[in-house]
Amino acid sequence: MVKYPTLYWTPCAAHCINLMFKDIGEMNKVQTLVSNAKMITNFIYNHSWVLALMRKYTKGDLVRPAATRFATNYIALDSIQKRKEGLVKSFTSNEWFSSRYATTEIGKTIQDLITSTKFWERIYRFTKIMQPLFVILKVVDGDKAQTMGNIVHCMEVVKQKIEEENPKSFKAFLKIINRRWENNLVQDLHRAAYYLNPDLHYKNNLRFRKDLMESLKDVINKLAPNIDSAKDAIEEVSSLLNLHIESLINI
Known part of the structure; x- marks a missing residue:
């Protein structure tokens, strides 16, 4: 890696x-x-x-x-x-x-x-x-x-x-599920994909879910080759989801 x-x-x-x-x-x-x-x-x-x-x-x-x-x-x-x-x-x-x-x-x-x-x-x-x-x-x-x-x-x-x-x-059940979920399975990539899923984004009112927005920003920063590309990606996401760009940049 x-x-x-x-x-x-x-x-x-x-x-x-x-x-x-x-x-x-x-x-x-x-x-x-x-x-x-x-x-x-x-x-x-x-x-x-x-x-x-x-x-x-x-x-x-x-x-x-x-x-x-x-x-x-x-x-x-x-x-x-x-x-x-x-x-x-x-x-x-x-x-x-x-x-x-x-x-x-x-x-x-x-x-x-x-x-x-x-x-x-x-x-x-x-x-x-x-x-x-x-x-x-x-x-x-x-x-x-x-x-x-x-x-x-x-x-x-x-x-x-x-x-x-x-x-x-x-x-008792939640403690077990969360331990495996957080330690063995879920990653920023999953949360970002959830946030970008158009059906679930509007259905579940995810627009200002800070945990998901933070994961999306981290994914973009990891995948983008440079700062300018990351900014372009954030601007595109903001435009598609009708967000103010500051909502993603300033979390």
């Missing part, structure tokens, strides 16, 4: 967001939730009769939590949440109670979990909190959308939605 001072190195956005999922997955409450989900899916898929019963009532299959792909745990919990009605029917059915599995210790534990209101409330809260972050992961991990000018906006929306879904847990 010393040899090529006008080049930017940006980390993989998908990898950084996966690390957010990893860090969140290390929270004690989340670990317990994922552990319970693994216990349920392992029990069901390790016993063909129970699996057939589950498929009868859910009309489908579950996604099983994985050890390595961190976002998969969210997908697995969301899968269980979506199959809630069928799972509850499976483990409260006459077939279940008349089976040999219902009298085993593990069978009773699984039945207690699946009929527990608290268990379902925790899965619901977690999936609602993590759903916005999973959406942005799919966006940055795909090939269709250009994300450089959108990722800052997307992350701001994610934080807002998490706060709306669960204000009590917001600070």
Whole structure:
């Protein structure tokens, strides 16, 4: 980077967001939730009769939590949440109670979990909190959308939605997200691209966002070969966005 001072190195956005999922997955409450989900899916898929019963009532299959792909745990919990009605029917059915599995210790534990209101409330809260972050992961991990000018906006929306879904847990989740966001992902280049995105610039009223304007000025100063070129670039941006040039120069 010393040899090529006008080049930017940006980390993989998908990898950084996966690390957010990893860090969140290390929270004690989340670990317990994922552990319970693994216990349920392992029990069901390790016993063909129970699996057939589950498929009868859910009309489908579950996604099983994985050890390595961190976002998969969210997908697995969301899968269980979506199959809630069928799972509850499976483990409260006459077939279940008349089976040999219902009298085993593990069978009773699984039945207690699946009929527990608290268990379902925790899965619901977690999936609602993590759903916005999973959406942005799919966006940055795909090939269709250009994300450089959108990722800052997307992350701001994610934080807002998490706060709306669960204000009590917001600070703990936000601390994890911000640490990865600030230390591993976002750069002046992302903020400048957000500021210059014409749709988002006017939609989100970014005109006088000082943090974004400061990033834009720093990007221009880095990319421009000399002071005159930097001034020309600032004048052009000011003209396009209907800004007073002093707004960018004097921040």
